[in-house]
Amino acid sequence: MKNHGGHPGLIASLFREQGSLIAGLSLLIALLGFPLAGLAQDAASASAAVAYRDIPQVGGSRNIIWVVAQQHLLLAGFVLGVPIFAWVCEIVGWKSGEKRYDKLAKEFTKLLTSAYATTALFGGILLFLLIGFYPKLMTYLTDIFFPSFVVYCALFLLETVTLYLYWYGWEAMQGGGMKVLHLFLGFLLNVFAFFIMIVPNSWATFQASPVVIAEGSALARAWAATWNPTWWPVNIHRLIANVVLGGFICGAYAGIRYLSATTAEERDHYDWMGYVGNFIGVFGMLPLPFAGYWLMREIYQYNQQMGITLMGGFLSWLFILQAVLIGALFLGANYYFWLGITHRIEGAEAKYRKPIMAMLVILLLCLGVWMTPHSLVASLEEARKMGGTHHPLLGVFGVMSAKMTVVNLMILVTFMSFVIYWRAGKEETATWAKVAKAVMGGVLGLAAIVVIILGVWGYFVPAIVRINYFSVAQVLIVLFVMLTITPLTALLLRSAKTTTEMVWGRMPPRAGYALVMNAVMVILLMTLMGYARSSSRVHWHVYGVMRDSSQYAYSPALGYAAVFMSLNTFVFCLLVSFIFWVATMGDKGKSAEVSGKGKMPAGAVPAMAGGSQKLDGK
Amino acid sequence: MKGGVLLKGAILTVGIYLFLKLALPLFTAPLPASLIFIYLALTVTGIVIFATLSGQSTEAFFGPISRFLSGEGQTGAMKTARLLVLVLFPLLVGWQTYSSTAPSDQPPAENRTIHPAPPGEFVGLSNPIPNTPENVMAGKGLFAAFCSPCHGNFDGKGPAARGFSPPPANFVDPGTIAQLQESYVFWRIKNGGVGLPIEGMPWKSAMPRWEVELKDEQIWKIIMGEYDGAHQKPRTWE
Numbered sequence: 001m002k003n004h005g006g007h008p009g010l011i012a013s014l015f016r017e018q019g020s021l022i023a024g025l026s027l028l029i030a031l032l033g034f035p036l037a038g039l040a041q042d043a044a045s046a047s048a049a050v051a052y053r054d055i056p057q058v059g060g061s062r063n064i065i066w067v068v069a070q071q072h073l074l075l076a077g078f079v080l081g082v083p084i085f086a087w088v089c090e091i092v093g094w095k096s097g098e099k100r101y102d103k104l105a106k107e108f109t110k111l112l113t114s115a116y117a118t119t120a121l122f123g124g125i126l127l128f129l130l131i132g133f134y135p136k137l138m139t140y141l142t143d144i145f146f147p148s149f150v151v152y153c154a155l156f157l158l159e160t161v162t163l164y165l166y167w168y169g170w171e172a173m174q175g176g177g178m179k180v181l182h183l184f185l186g187f188l189l190n191v192f193a194f195f196i197m198i199v200p201n202s203w204a205t206f207q208a209s210p211v212v213i214a215e216g217s218a219l220a221r222a223w224a225a226t227w228n229p230t231w232w233p234v235n236i237h238r239l240i241a242n243v244v245l246g247g248f249i250c251g252a253y254a255g256i257r258y259l260s261a262t263t264a265e266e267r268d269h270y271d272w273m274g275y276v277g278n279f280i281g282v283f284g285m286l287p288l289p290f291a292g293y294w295l296m297r298e299i300y301q302y303n304q305q306m307g308i309t310l311m312g313g314f315l316s317w318l319f320i321l322q323a324v325l326i327g328a329l330f331l332g333a334n335y336y337f338w339l340g341i342t343h344r345i346e347g348a349e350a351k352y353r354k355p356i357m358a359m360l361v362i363l364l365l366c367l368g369v370w371m372t373p374h375s376l377v378a379s380l381e382e383a384r385k386m387g388g389t390h391h392p393l394l395g396v397f398g399v400m401s402a403k404m405t406v407v408n409l410m411i412l413v414t415f416m417s418f419v420i421y422w423r424a425g426k427e428e429t430a431t432w433a434k435v436a437k438a439v440m441g442g443v444l445g446l447a448a449i450v451v452i453i454l455g456v457w458g459y460f461v462p463a464i465v466r467i468n469y470f471s472v473a474q475v476l477i478v479l480f481v482m483l484t485i486t487p488l489t490a491l492l493l494r495s496a497k498t499t500t501e502m503v504w505g506r507m508p509p510r511a512g513y514a515l516v517m518n519a520v521m522v523i524l525l526m527t528l529m530g531y532a533r534s535s536s537r538v539h540w541h542v543y544g545v546m547r548d549s550s551q552y553a554y555s556p557a558l559g560y561a562a563v564f565m566s567l568n569t570f571v572f573c574l575l576v577s578f579i580f581w582v583a584t585m586g587d588k589g590k591s592a593e594v595s596g597k598g599k600m601p602a603g604a605v606p607a608m609a610g611g612s613q614k615l616d617g618k
Numbered sequence: 619m620k621g622g623v624l625l626k627g628a629i630l631t632v633g634i635y636l637f638l639k640l641a642l643p644l645f646t647a648p649l650p651a652s653l654i655f656i657y658l659a660l661t662v663t664g665i666v667i668f669a670t671l672s673g674q675s676t677e678a679f680f681g682p683i684s685r686f687l688s689g690e691g692q693t694g695a696m697k698t699a700r701l702l703v704l705v706l707f708p709l710l711v712g713w714q715t716y717s718s719t720a721p722s723d724q725p726p727a728e729n730r731t732i733h734p735a736p737p738g739e740f741v742g743l744s745n746p747i748p749n750t751p752e753n754v755m756a757g758k759g760l761f762a763a764f765c766s767p768c769h770g771n772f773d774g775k776g777p778a779a780r781g782f783s784p785p786p787a788n789f790v791d792p793g794t795i796a797q798l799q800e801s802y803v804f805w806r807i808k809n810g811g812v813g814l815p816i817e818g819m820p821w822k823s824a825m826p827r828w829e830v831e832l833k834d835e836q837i838w839k840i841i842m843g844e845y846d847g848a849h850q851k852p853r854t855w856e
Contacts, residue, residue: 380725393647
């Protein structure tokens, strides 16, 4: 009896002392138990042909796939984008003999190696979840794409081996012919990376624009399904977008390192790295709208229904959000260029303040048009006064003719920001400098006028003339400007005299924050467009071929989707921060040893705590 | 002048607001609050960007604000003004939050999808009627009989138009039928407002379901006459 009486007392005292711990453990077991119970239930009721499995206790299969797939895609975008410019930087360093480019390329690759494993990990998780949640769909896709699955595995092996050799062989392959071999490895890395991107693209684009042939060998069927109408538009769009994502994320990394830098060397290096990251991001961003336009054109041409769902139907509001995000990106990228002019080049502010103001005003006017929706969000009273949700005057800004015009002008402004930055602090000495500058000014002015004329004219011609000729002409004009002004400026600056040296490490903290904002905007953009691309299939797993008959065969509301986009952006930022933190642990250890066992140098305060001005002596 | 940049920025913002809110409606329809908000947000962003380009201009812009809020060396009226701002600003934010979340008898702002995707059977159809002057004239005649009471002379200003909200479409506007393929227009005429899919909700369209009264051939002719009368061309891919 004693014993019997003792147990309740013991349990009671345990609960009193460790109540919160036991409650926590119980909660944990319950949380883990729910999905297991769900799976067990599914297993018990499994029939021969299970079409779907679900874990509703942890958000449901669709939401889980949404998060995991988006994380995988974002990580993959980074991992496939970074080798492109890491390799280009290495070539620049090799040709110019400037060691800092080689160091930068190595730093980019360091970020790449640490992100690579996480990307593969998420890819594996995604695959297991897809097989588990959507067995019928995966069986169907496997049946069509099995040959390309094999190719993909082989590519992955080759990519991994090449990356290991490229990264671990960096120092060992520095001299003479070995450097050429290292550069060749970098080239191979990019070739494999490109194919690693386009093979899964074929699976995803097949779901949106399937080409199914009933006859022929497995290889013939796989090839027909691969070469579907949206495959190449998506390939090109993603390739460019990956460079943009990679550039801006490296820029954000540099921005954060700059903000936390405590030595002048670190600040110089990360200021420069931030500049390169922003430049790469902008470089990719300039042709990206053209690639997006081509993709949308192909979607429309493939299926009018899908095109309208995206651009005119319920998903069209996403493009207003996209306009806002792209607008923020254009402003952020230009702001960073302008800060570079006013802070890195002594005395440049007075000279360039007015041109910067002019560019800012043009940019804002263009953004005003860019962000004006075709159908406005209006209250009943406002709609009555306007005579509908279409404003009689400003409604004309809502159609593609206006959008294409302003995006081309914004690209021109951004390009000119870069050119001004490039020319700042230098004085041209060539005898033909005046003529060259007049030609450049003339080309730019004329191009802007023609772009505007074509934009206005676009309202008065059939849609097909605008799409096939006017829009293409606008793009070609802008490319012509870039291809004319870039070599001319390079030639001019070859013989130019430097009047004011560019000083690195003088940017204010807000420049670092601008870099971080740009990266967040790009990530948000990718999550937004990921939702748009996936939702455009509406209730189809494979558009028009295999219907989604699960309980999730409906398009989530825009507000709900926006929560997931934000969640995905937040989770990705956390993941990247963690990866970069791990990757740079060794550096911090080394710099701590150099500066005295973890102590900061005397008087050194990180820029984000106001150290920028202190170190500058301002 | 101390506070000059800030003052100029404030004057510019107020000036643009007054232009959008009061001056522009003198020439055209008033702008909805959502659009004014976008334009003002862009203006303020531009002002902040320009003001923070250099250390000096940043100080000139934010200096007066931070000095005013910190209350350094303030006496008399300035001190009172600071206290008033510190008290009134949170109240203003609170009031704004309350009024935007409190239940109201006003309907919510609309974000109606004007051009939802058509059903599959209407995708890719082409006009089977030959585009001859006779057929175009016949189409215009049918348009005059069945469509013009609302759509007027293709400009959406028919005698019955004022009775509808939203008003009938203006086909002369390049943002309407010029953006659409003939098959889409065929679907909208044939199935009317009641044929709009779920994504077109709220179903605010008084467009009749003309398949009840008109044959397909007549609808195709109307489309032909409509494009010709509005001086527009349908969207095509070739």
